[in-house]
Amino acid sequence: MNIKKKIRLIVSLTIIFIPFFCFALNIREEIKERKIPTYLIENNSYISLKSLLKILGAEDSWGRVEDRVFIKHQDMEIKFKVNSTQVFIDKKVEYLAVPVKEVEGEILIPVDDFSNILSGVSVASRISKEPSFKEEKIVAKSKNKSFIILIDPGHGGSDNGATGYYGLKEKDVNLDIAKRMKEYLKKELKGNTGVKIYMTREEDVYISLPERVQMAKDINADVFFSIHTNSSLTMRPDADGFETYYSGIKEELVFLPSSPPGEVLDEEVKGDTSLSRILEDLNTTSAVDESRILADFVQERLAERLLTPDRGTKRRGFYVLRYTPMPAILTEIGFLCNPNVELNLRDAEVRQAIAESLAKGLLDYLKFRDVI
Structure with missing residues (x-):
C-alpha cells in the first residue's frame, strides 16, 4: 500500500465513503468464525488491535497519535486511549469495564466490552460528523514561525x-x-x-x-x-x-x-x-x-x-x-x-x-x- 496514503489517513482522519449494506457488528462471532486468537488477562479476554482492524476492515484507515487510537470504519469514527475506559463512537462516549491495554508494544482490546458497544451499530445508517476532538499538530509549528x-x-x-x-x-x-x-x-x-x-x-x-x-x-x-x-x-x-x-x-x-x-x-x-x-x-x-x-x-x-x-x-x-x-x-x-x-x-x-x-x-x- 502507498505509504503516503496510509500516513495521511493516520493523521488527517479524512472521511472515506464506501457503500456497504447495513449490518450490526458482532465481534464475538467474528472471533469465532475467523479463529482469531484471544488473550486472557485478569480473567478478561482481549484481542489485538490488529485483529479488531481486520474484523472492521479498517486496516488502512486507522492511526495513532501518542496514546490515542483513531479508526475510520466506513463513515463512523471510533476513538479511544490506551489505559482508558472511554471509547468515542462519533460524538457519543461509551465506557468499558476494563481499560484498553498495551503489552510489549501490542495494543489489546477487551472483547466483551467492545463487542457490546459495537454490536448495535448499524454502520451504513450513520452520517458524517466532525471529529469530537481535533488531532494535535505536535511537531509542526505554526506557519508564522520558522x-x-x-x-x-x-x-x-x-x-x-x-x-x-x-x-x-x-x-x-x-x-x-x-x-x-x-x-x-x-x-x-x-x-x-x-x-x-x-x-x-x-x-x-x-x-x-x-x-x-x-x-x-x-x-x-x-x-x-x-x-x-x-x-x-x-x-x-x-x-x-x-x-x-x-x-x-x-x-x-x-x-x-x-x-x-x-x-x-x-x-x-x-x-x-x-x-x-x-x-x-x-x-x-x-x-x-x-x-x-x-x-x-x-x-x-x-x-x-x-x-x-x-x-x-x-x-x-x-x-x-x-x-x-x-x-x-x-x-x-x-x-x-x-x-x-x-x-x-x-x-x-x-x-x-x-x-x-x-x-x-x-x-x-x-x-x-x-x-x-
Missing part, C-alpha cells in the same frame, strides 16, 4: 567513514549529497521564509556526535536529517541497497557522553550513572512516531529513483537519533564496499538524483505536516 531543518553529512575531517575499493571516501559523498540536497530544498522552497535550512558541516571537518546533537538543540531544530553511505564489516562486494533508520527511543542526558574518533554510530552508554541520566521513554510519543513517518516518506522517494534493493525503514539506536529530542532519521544511500555502487556514487548525476530524492521525501513530510 521550521528548522538540520542536515547532517556524516563523518568528516579525520574520520573518513567507509572507504570503497577504488578509494572513494564516505565523508566526501555524504557532504556532496548534503550540499546538493540543501540547494534543491532552497530552490523548491523559494519564497517560503518559514523554513530555514542548516548543516552540521559544510566543509571537510571533524565534528563529534555530541557536537552534532548539541547543534540540533542549540538551533531548536524541528527535523534532524543525517546522510550516510553504508559498508559491510567484511567489505562484502555484493552488499547492496539503501535503508533509512529512526530511533525507537529518545534519551536526554544532562551531559552528553563523548564519542571516540571514528564516529561509532550505534553507541550505547553503559554504566554512566555519573552522567545524571534523565530517561525519557518516547516509544509512543510524537518524536519517535514522527521520525518513523519521515523515514517512510524518504525511503519511498529513494525507491522511486534507485535501482538497488529497498532495504526498508528500521529502528536503530544510533547516537544522533537517540539523543536528538526532535524527529530524526539517518539514511544509508548505498554500500561503498560494492565496487559498482562506488563507481555510481562517483557520478555527479547519480549524487544529484539521490539528493533530490532525499529532499523530495522531506518536502513530502513538510506538506503532510502543513508546514508548506
